[in-house]
Amino acid sequence: MSKKYIGSIPPIITPIDEKENVDEEALRQLVDRCIDTGQHGLFVAGSNGECLALTQKERDRAISIVLDQTNGRVPVMSGVMDASTRRVIDNIKALEQMGGTCAVITPVFYARHATQDETVRHFEEIARHTDMDLMIYNIPPFTGQTIKPKTIFRIAEIDNVVGYKDTTSSFIDFQSCVEHFKGTDFALLQGSTLLSAASMLIGADGFIPSMAPLFPEPFVKCYEYGRAGDIERTMKCHALIEEICGIFPLAKSQTASTKFAISRLGFLNKRVCQPTEPTTPEQEAAIIAAIETIEEKIAALD
Structure with a gap:
């Protein structure tokens, strides 16, 4: 059994300049930061990366x-x-030209979804146009559709669909997927960070934590301890992850709070794409205080 997409895979932010163009040097440093601190993969151009604002x-x-x-x-x-579907296929053709090997795909959005069947057809048609690895991405608030477990099972029968990122926060549905895909090469990734520890303990392959570039250790260890079935140490990591997630609501926009927090690494700007509400000085002070407290607790993590 061989799975490519496992472990802590951060959905990296996209550093931008004053014209909302990609800050290439900062993005390259962010990639190196993630790899050098033990992250197992990267997810670029996700919602945390402001993909559709760019x-x-x-x-x-x-x-x-x-x-x-x-x-x-x-x-x-x-x-x-x-x-x-056609727009996704065009994006995949561009990705092929760039040398990409894995495309993350949601149901279409800005649409009135009629049935689950339309999303199955969406993946079937895309798969006809590429041999690239395809990853199902279930994020209902952004698409207007929740892909049900039975639909996930149907889509997974397509040869080059290799995994599933679940950002529904429905642990019951995720459990159903873990049970269904047990013993297969199909990768199951938890997209709701607060469910990362519990998901690893029931057999998930990894998770997608947006704060991992700033706080790599709790996420890497959560994966390692969870995979080993060490409940006590996994739950210690969860306690830290819960505090880390407490940073998100300290600003009006989770994108803004995440970008400001990660900007504390010192090599990228906190800037967000318009019209996202930026952080205020008061919010930034609260985020800095939270970071300092979390860093102290991480230093004591065994």
Whole structure:
């Protein structure tokens, strides 16, 4: 059994300049930071990366930079999400030209979803146009559709669909998927960070934590302890992860709070794409205080 997409795979932010173009040097440093601190893969051009706030040109540029800087050191999952099947296929063709090997796909959005069947057809048609690895991405607040477990099972029968990122926060549905895919090569990734520890303990293959670039150790250890079935140490990691997730609501926008927090690494800007509400000085002070407390607790983590 061989799975490519496992472990702590951060959905990296996209550093931008004052014109909302990709800050290439900062993005390259962020890639190196993730790899050097033990992350098992990268997810570029996801919702945390403001993929649909960027222009298509800059979105493609972000993906190209990440693929180039990674240079095969870890697997890269690239977001190709879009509003129609043809648009996704076009995004995948561009990704193929960049050397990408894994495309992350949601149901189409800005649409009135009629049935689960339309999402099955969406993946079937995409698969006819590429041999690339395809990853199912279930994020109902952004797409207007929750992909049900039985639909996941149907889509997984397509040869080049290799895994599933679940950001529904429905642990019951995720459990159903873990049971269904037990003993297979199909990768199950938890997209709701607060469910990372519990998901690992029931057999998940990894998770997608947006704060891992800033706090790598709790996430790497959560994966290692969870995979080993060490409940006590996994739950110690969960306690830290819970505090880390407490940073998100300290600003009006989770994107803004995440970007400001990660900007504390010192090599990238906190800037967010318009019209996202930026952090205020008061919010930033609260985030800095939270970071300092968390760092003290991480230092005591065994």
